[in-house]
Amino acid sequence: MNRVLDPVARLCVRWAVAIMPPAQSVWANAMAAEFEAVHAGGDRLRFALGCLSFAVSGWARSRQGLVWIGRGAIAAGLWAMSAIGAYVATGLDHAPGLILFAACGVYSIGGAIALCSLRALQSYAILVGSCVGLHLLATTGWFTRSYQAALALEAGALMAVLLVAATLLMQAARDA
Amino acid sequence: MRTRAPSAATVKLLAALLQQPQAYRYGYELMKTTGLESGTLYPILARLLERNFLQAEWRPAREEGRPPRHAYRLTNTGAAYAAEHAAPKSRARPTKQKTRPA
Structure with missing residues (x-):
């Protein structure tokens, strides 16, 4: 052969x-x-x-496979959100909006890297907490334009859901 | 519980096994007989073994230095299942006897 x-x-x-x-x-x-x-x-x-x-x-x-696929999908989702955040930020002439979307991008990248490299459950909990906190702060104080507030809220909720899902997946992997 | 009819690939495999129900057959040999790819054959073998339609055992390789090979044959239950689903059926329809009026 x-x-x-x-x-x-x-x-x-x-x-x-x-x-x-x-x-x-x-x-x-x-x-x-x-x-x-x-x-x-x-x-x-x-x-x-x-x-x-x-x-x-x-x-x-298998359970392990599902966890890996879940992690991969969440990481891909976070990277996509980061890209969307960056794209939206470049089109904004509103400074707080730009800062928020830039922060959203940074957090998304951080989340994706954490998912790929870190194993400790605490790191996900911290990430979830900081994301939610940041977005709540941004949506309640900085924004005057309602559509940007809605976008920011949506982004925050999405990211929180993704990270909670990641935490649950890691929990499942640990229990397996 | 209603059991699903076996897939075409499963029927092919059962028919091949039914040719020599008492003989142990190897995966590669079954691949050549049935024309199934290993990616199709082995999942079917696994399912049939799980349902106790097959019996498997490790048999020493004929060639020296080769690892033992996994061989398969039908169990009695498997043979009955194979006969029900994979035995060649006669296509000849019973002909009506024409009787001439006396």
Whole structure:
């Protein structure tokens, strides 16, 4: 078999074994053993890719997989909110609005980084508290334009919901 | 509880297993017989094993230095299920006997 494709096929099988949920480890071992019995060149890669798809679907349905997918989705959501915040801020000639959206962007990036790197539950609680506090302060004191207040409130609520969801997901991961 | 009819891929696999119900078969061999990809075959094997339609065991490899392989065969329940859903059915319709008037 191709010198490039065979290591790729082997890598796929190793990855499949690594990510398969413990309850299905017997299937990971069965597929890995069977892979050694597949001789035909093209068949090895096809077999390996099939193993990987089985393992990925099993992982995605497992608790750990759901937590990771949830974390990824929340992080992506936070990054998107950050981008929206930055976009809105550039179009504002209203200083408090600009500050709020810039802060929203910074907090979103912080939330995304925290989700990807930190593990302590307390960090999420602090993040949630500070986000909510900042937005409450901004929406009650600074804004005169009602639409900006509504936007800020919505952004604050969304971020709080996202971060609470992240906290719950982390809790689920810890309990798993 | 109403049981769902097996999928086309499951029927293919059951038919292949039903050809030699007593023999242990390997995953790769079943792939070649049925034409199913490993990503389709193994989840079906897992489900059939979970429902006690299959029996699995690790069997030593024929070639030296190779790891033992996981082999599968139908249980009695599985064989009955396979016979019900995957056994080839005769397409010939019973013909009506024409009787000539005496």
